[in-house]
Structures are given as structure tokens and as C-alpha cells.
Amino acid sequence: MPKDRAPTRIQQKNRAAILDAALNVFSAHGYRGATVDQIATEAGLSKPNLLYYFPSKEAIHTALLTGLLEVWLAPLHELDENGEPLEEILSYVRRKLEMSRDLPRESRLFANELVQGAPRIHDALSSDLKKLVDEKTAILTRWMDQGKIARLHPYHLIFSIWALTQHYADFDVQVRAILGDEDPFEGAETFVDTLYRKLLTP
Amino acid sequence: MPKDRAPTRIQQKNRAAILDAALNVFSAHGYRGATVDQIATEAGLSKPNLLYYFPSKEAIHTALLTGLLEVWLAPLHELDENGEPLEEILSYVRRKLEMSRDLPRESRLFANELVQGAPRIHDALSSDLKKLVDEKTAILTRWMDQGKIARLHPYHLIFSIWALTQHYADFDVQVRAILGDEDPFEGAETFVDTLYRKLLTP
């Protein structure tokens, strides 16, 4: 394993290639379904070479998840108390939907992990995620108190946004099996827009 | 393997035990993450004994999925053109939510399969499921034409129901990490009820 000095050019390139390959493989097959060989091949390395950069399969998975959790929660971070309530929420929804369209692998990585009980990120859920959600639901509640949006259960409001937007990435095959050639995201965008406008209008 | 006569008492009992154990294991770990030994132990059988009843791991999985697809689609089947539109849709939503609460293993079984690209039920999706959905969206469209419910993209309306209801079973850990002790389904029920009332009112 490389000493912990400043990473060399090669180290940067290879670690990035490994994480990208791992994202492909883990998101498509889940943790257990992914093989180190597959990741190595996809990253253009031999298996021992890959294990020179990461000590184990699990280490790759953990590095991926923790690295992406930040990306994953960014849209919610941006929800701004000082903005116009309805517009703030709608653009959060829009950002989440864009992530489903542009980063479906990331969405499925988390979906795989969550649907199997989140054995490897359970802690992050009940600390980081919970904290962020509590912070933002407080804002939503204040908006409701001020009569700026309809009164709803704030947690379930957040859940609904996650469910509606991530559905298009996570269950992509199903969506496409039903829609055929139609682009899922065009319809989805106007649908969720209408939905939250109607729902949130007091 | 047993001859194809009428199944004996033992055969019935063991096949049922195997399928129930398999539902536990597959829904919790996905196809690849499940092991035959685990299923056998959970069913109270030895591995060779299990393989006396089902020829392979995949056969168990297929038997499960095909057997449960029917159960899974039943609520949508019940959507009745002759009923009162809003109430019909609301009770469909309610039935789906009840399934998430009462049959979370089934929900996660399909979620696992779908999120990984549905390699084993792709056909059923684009034939049976597609057919059923087309049939029911036609009803929805007619209701919209008659001005009985708001005009929306019917496919995305169905997707939204699936997403909102199954979310509580599939991502149960996440939901509970955020809600703490609060019962997810109580809040969910009133939330989705409000949501679809507002959304569907023309």
C-alpha cells in the first residue's frame, strides 16, 4: 500500500478509476453481487493491483458510500429558509429529479444498500441524515406556521419527494417497460411540479 | 424429485416452508446475497433436502417471484371503472400502503429485483404488468376526459402511487432512522390521502 504522503499522479488516477468502476458494479449488482475481479477489470487493473490501492472489497464500498453521501444530500442542504417557500421546495424537487436522471448509478447504489437494511451506512442515517432532515423539516414547519405553504406532516413531505424522484432512477427498468419509448423525465418533471404546487398551496 | 402426482402432506409443508424461508432471505439480501444453505436452515431442512424439492436456487427464486407477482398486482386489478373515481383511486392507494405495511418482504423482494435491472422478471414487466397498467390507465384517462378527476399524465400518476407507498416498505430503515419511534404508516396514510385528494380534484 502507498505510504501516506501526498498521492502521486498514478495514485490519483487509479483510485478514481477504481471508484468509478466500483460505482458501476455495486450499483448494478449490489454489494454481494459485485466481484472484486469485475471492478478491477472495469477499472483496467489486475485484481492484486486493485487491492494495492484499497485493502478490501468492503473498503472500496465504504469509501464510495461515504464519498457520495455528501453529493447525495447536497440538494437538501441548499433548501433556503430565506427563499420563497413554494419555489424553494419546487427547486429542491427539480434538483432531486435531475440527480435521478444524471446520476442514476448513485441513486441505485444507495437504493441497493437501503433496501437490504443499510448494514454499512446505518450510522450515517441516524446521525448525519437525521440531523439534516430535522434541520430542514424545522424550516418547513415554520413555513407552515406562517401559512406560506399547506400544513402537512413535514417528514412525510420529505419522504414523498425522495420517493417520487428516486423512483425514476431506482426502478428505471420498470418505468421504461411501461412507458416504452417515451422519455420518463419529461413527463416526470411536469407531473411532480403540478403535484407539489397543488399539494403545497394552502 | 417427487413424481408429479398429487403432492403429499410432507411435500406441501416443505415446499411452503422453503418458499417462506426464501422470501425472508431473498428479500433481505437479494438474489446473489442469499445462499441456499441459509434458506435451507431457515426452512428447517438440510441443503440436499431442500434441493430435493427445488432443482436449483434460481428455481426457488423464480417460483417465488411468479407466485407473488399475482399477489402484488391484485390491488391494481381491483380498480373499478364503475366506482366513484376519487374513491377508487384512494382505496387503491390505501391497499398499496397496507401491502407495504403487511407484506414488506414481498415489496423488498421486487425492489431488490427491480433495482438490479430485473434480470429475472423483465419479460413479465413488459407483458403482464404493461398490459394491466395500460388497461387501468385507460380508465383513468376516461375519468379525466369526463372531468371527474384532474387531468394528469396517467402513467406518472400510477408511478407516483407505487413510489409513495412502496417507499415505506423498501426503505424502511431510512424511514425509521428519521421518524424514530413514530409509526410510519399512520402518518403516511393521512399524508397520501391528503395528497391524492388535492392532486386529483379537478
Add this chain to the structure above:
DNA sequence: CGTGAGTTTGACCAGATGGTCAAATCAAGA
């Protein structure tokens, strides 16, 4: 009972898989 079909199991196998290691190769600074 006895007998034949139905049921169960211990021992075993082949392939897949995560991971190790010593040796070989490469790259950059002195």
C-alpha cells in the same frame, strides 16, 4: 408386518471469490 415409493442426509465436487505474497517492473530525483 413387508415393501416400495417418498424423504433425508453425510460426504463430496468443481468453480467462484476475496485476499496474499514474493518477485518483477517502472519512474523520478540525486
Add this chain to the structure above:
DNA sequence: TCTTGATTTGACCATCTGGTCAAACTCACG
């Protein structure tokens, strides 16, 4: 160029896993 640390690899290992098989056991029924 030479040296030293970084990088790469072929060979190898232990374990897990799906699946097989022949032998043993059990049960219903004549």
C-alpha cells in the same frame, strides 16, 4: 545513470457456494 520507493503481476491459498450422489431412513398401504 543509479538508486530507491512506487507500482504491477502471476501464482497461489482458504473459504464459500451451488449442486450431486449413493446410501440410509421413514411412511403409507396392501
